[in-house]
Amino acid sequence: MKHFRIIGLVFLVAVLGLASLEAQAGSGNPSSLKGMSFNGTTGLFSIPSGRIGWERSSNLGLDLGYHTVIHDKKATHIPKIAFSIFKWVELHAAFDIQPNDYLGHDNGSDFITGAKVQFPLQNVGLALGGNFQVLNTSSDEDWRYKAGQVYVALSYAGKFFDVPAETTVVIGKTFVEDHTNWDIDFGMGFDIVVWPKALKGVVHWVTDFSNFSYSVEAYGAEPWYRGVLNTGLRFDLSVIPPLSKFKFAIDILLTDCFDENRAFSAGLVFGVPIL
Numbered sequence: 001m002k003h004f005r006i007i008g009l010v011f012l013v014a015v016l017g018l019a020s021l022e023a024q025a026g027s028g029n030p031s032s033l034k035g036m037s038f039n040g041t042t043g044l045f046s047i048p049s050g051r052i053g054w055e056r057s058s059n060l061g062l063d064l065g066y067h068t069v070i071h072d073k074k075a076t077h078i079p080k081i082a083f084s085i086f087k088w089v090e091l092h093a094a095f096d097i098q099p100n101d102y103l104g105h106d107n108g109s110d111f112i113t114g115a116k117v118q119f120p121l122q123n124v125g126l127a128l129g130g131n132f133q134v135l136n137t138s139s140d141e142d143w144r145y146k147a148g149q150v151y152v153a154l155s156y157a158g159k160f161f162d163v164p165a166e167t168t169v170v171i172g173k174t175f176v177e178d179h180t181n182w183d184i185d186f187g188m189g190f191d192i193v194v195w196p197k198a199l200k201g202v203v204h205w206v207t208d209f210s211n212f213s214y215s216v217e218a219y220g221a222e223p224w225y226r227g228v229l230n231t232g233l234r235f236d237l238s239v240i241p242p243l244s245k246f247k248f249a250i251d252i253l254l255t256d257c258f259d260e261n262r263a264f265s266a267g268l269v270f271g272v273p274i275l
Contacts (some may be wrong), residue, residue, distance in 0.1 A: 033191075033204060033211040033236040035249045036065040036269045038214035038221065039112045039131060040080035040092035043153070044206050045230040045253060045265075046213045046221055047187035049168045050125030050155035052118050053247070054084035058273035063247060067267030069220035069255055070165060074099040076219035078267075090116040090129075098219050109138045112215050116153075126157040135217050147176045147216040176211055185212040191234070201239050206253070207231040220263030221255040230255045232265070247271030 034053050037043035042063075054061030061084040069076050080094035092115070098108040112190045114131030130150040136143040151172025158165055167208045172185040187210030194203040211222045221228050232253020237243055252268040 008194070023096045033234065033238070033249055035150065035206075035234050035251065036063060036067075036080060036082065036092075038067050038069075038078055038094070038218070038265075038267075039096075039114070040065065040082050040094035041114060041116055041129065041131070042084075042090060042092075043190065043249075044168060044189040044208040045232075045255070046218075046223070046228055047168060047170045047189055047208045047210050048116065048127070048129055048151065048153045049166075049189075050118065050127045050153040052084045052088070052090035052116060052127070053082055053271060054207060054273060055087050055118060058084065059086055060084070060275040061271060061273050063269055063271035065267060065269035067251065067265055069263050069265045069269075071220040071261060071263035086241070088118045088120060090118070092116075092131075095193055095221065096215060096217075098217075108136055108215055108217060108219070110147060110215055111137050114149075123156070125153075127153045129153065133215050135215070145177045147174065149174045149185065149212070158251075159242045160192050161192070164196060165190055168208070170210065172212075174216065176216055183211070186210065187212065194233075202236055204234040205231075206234045207250075220261070220265070222259075222261065223256075225259055227258075228255065230265075231257055245273065 034042050034051055040046045042051055043049040053063045063082040065080045067078045076099040078094055082092035084090050093113040096110040110267040111134045112131055116127045116129030118127045133147040135145050149172055151170050153170045155166055155168040168189045170187040174185055189208030192205045193201055194205050211223050211227045213223045213228050230253055237248040238246055249269050253265050255263045255265050
């Protein structure tokens with residue numbers, strides 16, 4: 001019960017702090033280009049953001065994405081899909097196709113799905129979300145199990161050495177079938193526009209750090225030793241005039257940079273407004 005009180009207190013403090021955050025954030029849309037995290041939700045790399053993919057521009061938006069994480073000459077492939085509905089709800093799903101001998105059994109492929117609800121605030125993004133994971137779907141039943149996560153994500157715009165940037169903070173809890181622990185999920189990340197005048201907002205430097213990853217059995221981005229830090233570049237090609245009505249982003253990054261099993265990752269997302 002004590003741990004639930006702590007989570008509730010943290011959430012209350014976050015909500016009470018929104019007024020000051022809105023004042024600091026300023027007006028207008030933030031610089032974030034609303035890319036997809038590894039598990040398909042709008043976010044940085046491992047962590048979700050407080051925003052949804054088409055929060056201001058479309059009542060129904062579709063995002064299609066793909067990431068690969070390459071480690072020790074092997075790779076996982078993560079195709080994903082997300083829908084933004086009525087500018088405040090997001091639904092997403094991803095399939096993590098992992099190497100056959102990962103974790104010592106035939107196949108570690110995982111299915112991840114989830115939802116996020118964004119609160120109607122003007123200058124900050126605050127969202128309540130969660131995901132449901134079916135782990136080792138292609139393995140025998142002895143290895144198959146389920147997990148889930150609930151979280152609150154807050155994103156707000158500001159300046160980093162006079163450069164547009166957006167900060168994201170996430171607090172949540174992960175639940176694993178037949179396993180009890182009282183760890184609290186925490187993550188923080190930054191989306192910084194690189195040389196905005198010269199590069200016209202195309203290049204973003206994105207970094208996140210957390211004690212959780214995109215799934216309980218994340219490949220190449222495992223948080224269980226000292227947390228996971230991912231960092232790299234996100235290219236926003238939608239600033240090119242012919243692509244301005246769409247979302248088109250490319251990611252190139254390193255995952256789990258602080259630990260020996262650091263890996264390389266690349267990905268892209270393409271989105272279209274439907275309504």
